[in-house]
Amino acid sequence: MKKLMNMLMLSCKKASGLIEKKIHFSLNPIEKLQLFLHASMCNACKSYKKKSKDLDSLLNKYIHQDNQKPDSSNEFLPDELKQRILKQLEENK
Amino acid sequence: MENKQATSAHSIIQKWVAVYSDDLYRWALHKTSDKETVQDLVQETFLAAFKSLDKFQGKSQPKTWLFSIMNNKIMDYHRKRFKSATINQSQLNGKSESGDVLENFFDSEGTWKPDARPNERQETEGHLLDNHEFKSVLSDCMKNLPHNWDSAIQFKYLEEKDAKEICQELGITASNYWQILHRAKLQLRMCLEKNWFKS
Numbered sequence: 459m460k461k462l463m464n465m466l467m468l469s470c471k472k473a474s475g476l477i478e479k480k481i482h483f484s485l486n487p488i489e490k491l492q493l494f495l496h497a498s499m500c501n502a503c504k505s506y507k508k509k510s511k512d513l514d515s516l517l518n519k520y521i522h523q524d525n526q527k528p529d530s531s532n533e534f535l536p537d538e539l540k541q542r543i544l545k546q547l548e549e550n551k
Numbered sequence: 552m553e554n555k556q557a558t559s560a561h562s563i564i565q566k567w568v569a570v571y572s573d574d575l576y577r578w579a580l581h582k583t584s585d586k587e588t589v590q591d592l593v594q595e596t597f598l599a600a601f602k603s604l605d606k607f608q609g610k611s612q613p614k615t616w617l618f619s620i621m622n623n624k625i626m627d628y629h630r631k632r633f634k635s636a637t638i639n640q641s642q643l644n645g646k647s648e649s650g651d652v653l654e655n656f657f658d659s660e661g662t663w664k665p666d667a668r669p670n671e672r673q674e675t676e677g678h679l680l681d682n683h684e685f686k687s688v689l690s691d692c693m694k695n696l697p698h699n700w701d702s703a704i705q706f707k708y709l710e711e712k713d714a715k716e717i718c719q720e721l722g723i724t725a726s727n728y729w730q731i732l733h734r735a736k737l738q739l740r741m742c743l744e745k746n747w748f749k750s
Contacts, residue, residue: 469657471656478730516689522709540568550601
């Protein structure tokens with residue numbers, strides 16, 4: 459019994475890893491049970507699970523975000539580079 | 552005749568450079584880290600567009616077409632950057648002479664360290680990205696990650712393929728992949744906590 463309990467008890471370190479794994483791949487039945495048991499007892503990991511998913515969607519939106527609005531950035535391509543591109547196109551004519 | 556076609560292709564691209572190059576530049580700046588790379592990406596995009604202009608049949612907007620060319624180049628960049636920054640196994644998951652990155656978050660028992668312990672506060676992430684200050688904090692936090700982790704993240708979200716295909720393209724195993732993301736996200740979250748949520 460003790461052996462079984464030890465096998466099923468995860469550390470937060472391992473549990474948070476499985477939380478990440480679950481986002482991208484499927485967990486095997488033992489991992490599922492391990493994570494379920496851990497998350498039912500550990501508030502920190504329960505919060506982490508939510509935060510990890512939130513971070514996932516935040517990154518997804520951030521990376522796809524249209525950054526074109528002029529107010530979002532005042533960066534412009536340097537003029538000399540525009541000239542260089544035009545010159546290079548001229549050479550490739 | 553050929554010369555005439557080349558001239559008109561040339562004038563089309565010339566116009567596109569004038570209209571779209573700043574947009575492309577900003578987009579690439581948002582996706583990669585150094586200005587030199589960004590300049591190369593813009594230049595290569597226009598050159599590639601010029602060379603394959605006959606494939607552009609006006610079915611999409613020129614801007615959409617140019618951005619799709621550029622996105623492919625950005626993904627190539629991150630794939631290469633990931634591979635070149637990943638010389639050995641230990642660099643994959645942040646184990647170095649100073650120890651595993653996970654030791655910053657967990658004690659020897661594998662329990663959350665007090666300053667890494669996730670709190671129960673809910674962050675309303677929906678509106679965060681409307682805030683320019685937040686975005687610049689996030690961008691700095693991404694830049695502080697090891698290069699291969701940053702590239703893995705950029706690649707993952709840009710590529711929009713399933714995890715197995717992404718592993719194949721990056722040449723890593725499934726466990727390498729989620730272990731990188733596990734560590735990278737722990738680190739990002741800690742960085743955001745310190746530099747944004749706490750202040």
